[in-house]
Amino acid sequence: xxxxxxxxxxxxxxxxxxxxxxxxxxxxxxxxxxxxxxxxxxxxxxxxxxxxxxxxxxxxxxxxxxxxxxxxxxxxxxxxxxxxxxxxxxxxxxxxxxxxxxxxxxxxxxxxxx
Amino acid sequence: xxxxxxxxxxxxxxxxxxxxxxxxxxxxxxxxxxxxxxxxxxxxxxxxxxxxxxxxxxxxxxxxxxxxxxxxxxxxxxxxxxxxxxxxxxxxxxxxxxxxxxxxxxxxxxxxxxxxxxxxxxxxxxxxxxxxxx
Numbered sequence: 001x002x003x004x005x006x007x008x009x010x011x012x013x014x015x016x017x018x019x020x021x022x023x024x025x026x027x028x029x030x031x032x033x034x035x036x037x038x039x040x041x042x043x044x045x046x047x048x049x050x051x052x053x054x055x056x057x058x059x060x061x062x063x064x065x066x067x068x069x070x071x072x073x074x075x076x077x078x079x080x081x082x083x084x085x086x087x088x089x090x091x092x093x094x095x096x097x098x099x100x101x102x103x104x105x106x107x108x109x110x111x112x113x114x
Numbered sequence: 115x116x117x118x119x120x121x122x123x124x125x126x127x128x129x130x131x132x133x134x135x136x137x138x139x140x141x142x143x144x145x146x147x148x149x150x151x152x153x154x155x156x157x158x159x160x161x162x163x164x165x166x167x168x169x170x171x172x173x174x175x176x177x178x179x180x181x182x183x184x185x186x187x188x189x190x191x192x193x194x195x196x197x198x199x200x201x202x203x204x205x206x207x208x209x210x211x212x213x214x215x216x217x218x219x220x221x222x223x224x225x226x227x228x229x230x231x232x233x234x235x236x237x238x239x240x241x242x243x244x245x246x247x248x
Contacts, residue, residue: 020193027188044185055177059164062147071204078201085193093194096236101198103233108204110226 075108135180
């Protein structure tokens with residue numbers, strides 16, 4: 001795998017993680033302030049832009065690598081998002097959820113490596 | 115998690131629908147991207163030429179549908195629970211290939227599937243407790 005491929009995989013993963021955190025924050029806020037406000041629109045738009053970047057980078061990578069080759073990197077998103085949701089969004093994260101997310105990540109990597 | 119609507123608006127049902135759309139879109143994207151692959155194109159790294167495939171457009175429609183469901187899920191379910199559960203799609207692909215296409219699953223892949231199922235069980239346990247309280 002070239003440096004360029006690794007770079008695009010990392011950028012795709014980071015954009016996806018950031019998009020999920022921004023979208024969660026936007027949707028959680030709708031229970032208090034509704035949908036018709038500038039902050040909600042701005043957050044959802046940023047989330048969609050980041051997801052679009054991640055989508056097209058993944059599409060470009062799929063043209064060069066098998067889905068099974070790229071899946072281990074997608075698997076890492078589970079543990080990243082779980083930990084970041086606890087840190088950034090202050091969601092409650094106990095040992096059970098952490099171990100669960102870790103097992104899912106490792107499991108996805110094993111499924112795609114074999 | 116807040117009190118949530120029931121029926122079609124139930125966020126757990128929307129999570130299932132979101133996963134189903136993602137599952138189908140993954141197959142369509144791979145087939146679509148492969149059938150129009152052009153590694154020599156200057157823009158191929160960003161996947162723009164994948165748009166020449168109709169399968170990619172169907173996949174995009176499914177991704178939009180999945181995205182709408184996912185936004186709804188995010189309104190009610192914590193990300194620490196919803197996102198790990200949504201990755202059940204990663205074992206549905208090989209299991210689907212095994213059940214419907216008769217493809218072999220290696221022992222290592224079975225181990226991976228077992229770990230994901232175990233992880234899903236751990237993440238889903240608090241949900242049962244939350245639902246009991248509602």
